[in-house]
Amino acid sequence: MCGKISFCLLVSLLLTVSLAAPHDHEDHSADHHQHLHHGKDEPHPSHDGDDDLSSRLTPHNADFAFSLYKKLAGLPDVQGKNIFFSPLSISMALSMLALGAKGETHSQIFSSLGYSALTPDQVNEGYEHLFHMLGHSQDTMLLEAGSAVAVREGFKPLDKFLKDAQHYYQGEAFSVDFSKPEVAVQEVNKYIAKKTKDMITDMVKELDPDTMMMLINYMYFRGKWKIPFKTGRTTKADFHVDEKTNVTVDMMGNTGFYKFYDDRSNFSSIIMVPYKGKASMMIVLPDEGKMQDVEKNINKEHLKYWCDRLQRSYVDLFMPKFSTSSAFSLADTMKEMGIVDAFSGTADFTGITEAKNMKVSKVLHQAVLKVDEEGTHAAAATTIEMVLMALPTMPLPMKLNRPFLTFIVDHSTESILFMGKITNPTA
Template sequence: LGIFLLLCLFPRRSRRSVPQTLPHNADFAFSLYKKLSTHPEAKGKNIFFSPLSISMALSMLALGAKGNTHSQIFSTLGYSTLTPDQVNEGYEHLFHMLGHSQEAMQLEAGSALAVHEGFKPVDKFLKDAQHFYEGEAFTVDYSKPEVAVQEINKYIAKKTKDMITDMVKTLDPQTVMMLINYIYFRGKLEDPFEVSLTHEFDFYVNENTKVTVDMMERTDQFDFYHMEELEKQISRDHFKNWEEKLFVTLFKISAFISLQETLQEMGMVEAFSGAADFSGLIFNSHFCILIFSQVLHQAVLKVNEEGTEADAALIVELRLLSGWLSEIMVLNRPFLVFILDSSTRSILFMGKVNNPTE
């Protein structure tokens, strides 16, 4: 048996004009996936993340970035040919398009700024974050890290329907602001699997390891692809003709990723250093240097006979560096998984399942 690709799409919705950022978001998604999948620590591990959540959060932070810091953020996200207005208006449009739940689908996305008590970001940054990225703001006392951790985790749990409950473990007392982005998706299959047909089956993680999983079964016609070759060349062009829906393995996976190193490798260097220029976000930027200290992302995917539930949250921690504080086809090998929005072609979630029991 070969190694196969698992593809999953949202229920179809009417197509409307799409934001200019979407092709660039797709390119960033695959660039990030290739970086994550080739990291030595990722070998044999599940990979799952929301590229749209990451793009949204970093684009929102770019509102306050200037100079080379801004250029590096835009370059990493693939926005070099776009103006800031095009990017911001694109996300305003995208939030509007995504914010419509239907009977068979629930989709929620949003952002927040957890700001340290007494720290006042530039008014224009706060207004633009709210206008373009639906970014609400609330205050947190980071000088009491344990209390701040509880408050932020409580906020994330509420927005992700308790699928992500304990994302933040510790906080630097020097933190002055944390950006939170979340995407929640729950969709029912148009043609659910029969629960009575679900049975235990062997899943081959690799040549030497197999695990027992609950396997869903359906008689139908499906396209499939050998993954090893596809994974090397995968890009947004591959999605043009992918219209099949197929879920086979019953599973739940969760992935936690620290993105600092990966984003720096992709070109976003200044934001993590003393050269960072966030003068559009903070007053007195000549005396107080604001830098990224952590970029953490967690995503959860749950698939059963009725449908799919997926959630993602991203946090960017900012602190002051100075100054102030019909044939039988069995998918029993590692596979790729995508959740797309058919109206915007947004890649909301993507990843690779090496072991569905982890």
């Protein structure tokens, strides 16, 4: 890992038979590991207004991201723990699920995502463009997003659903023998591990033998800091988890020009730490004792307010070196956010199969974050940047020695790729 932050996210939706009625075991239409999306070298299909469609999703996805964050932050079992997830990946997975939803089931999914004013075509074409934009990798940054449909051997989804998953969500289909849960777990985890560069290897612990299908969405990001941290400046330091708890961390240090804003009215300091490429880590450091106030009120308007006021400043930045992961079972959270029918006997997924007894049984989510200081490829850029103006005698201090919020933003699509809260870098 060279001067990078790495993230992996998987959302899996397990669609199972909700009634005991047997299924007709027709020949399945998804050949094993059949790639359904258009070829890598084929021209990407275009639609008039692509940019408008993808940017039209952005404010709704941001609202969903903060609504979901507040739900997760309020869960009893995450109090005092780190939170990290990809709201965009979850939105993508639910939107792919909506391809096969009808009636009230579809309405609830779209309403919870904030898409009620949009047509299915607008949403699907918006995501088609988003996948295309996010799929550009560079030597200094790698961002991969994709989807898959794991289909039970003998189960035949509708061709339209498979084709739409391919066309709009870069979905690939492969067959799995879900009737043998232990074998199925191994195969699904093997697929996930491959797509996440072995950062997530055992996400799925068990599967119901009645599982008919699993929808998978994954996102992987690797970026090199535009201004790399020098390993010689990393020292042991205290991180104040709360009023009674201190932990020792490897605190990275760097002095350079960053976009920075000190927001006294919202009790926060904000810094944008850029990667080489078109992404940045936006860090919000609440004042001591003000994390809950910031969490309660934060929304997409705050991010826009801060972005509009960030100014290029000479900053002495201290950031802990850490690794963390989060795993959530999101079914109950999705129900609280309005997606109810999808999990019940009233679910209508007749856009996936003609069978009327399909429902969602689980929504699983896992994300991994690793932050370190290594990297040499940014040295020239740092030198060029730092000679553009005279150095102030005293840099502004920014020391992340207490809980902070973090956002990974993609500038080309104005999307929040990942977000979370680091409460304890050693946990």
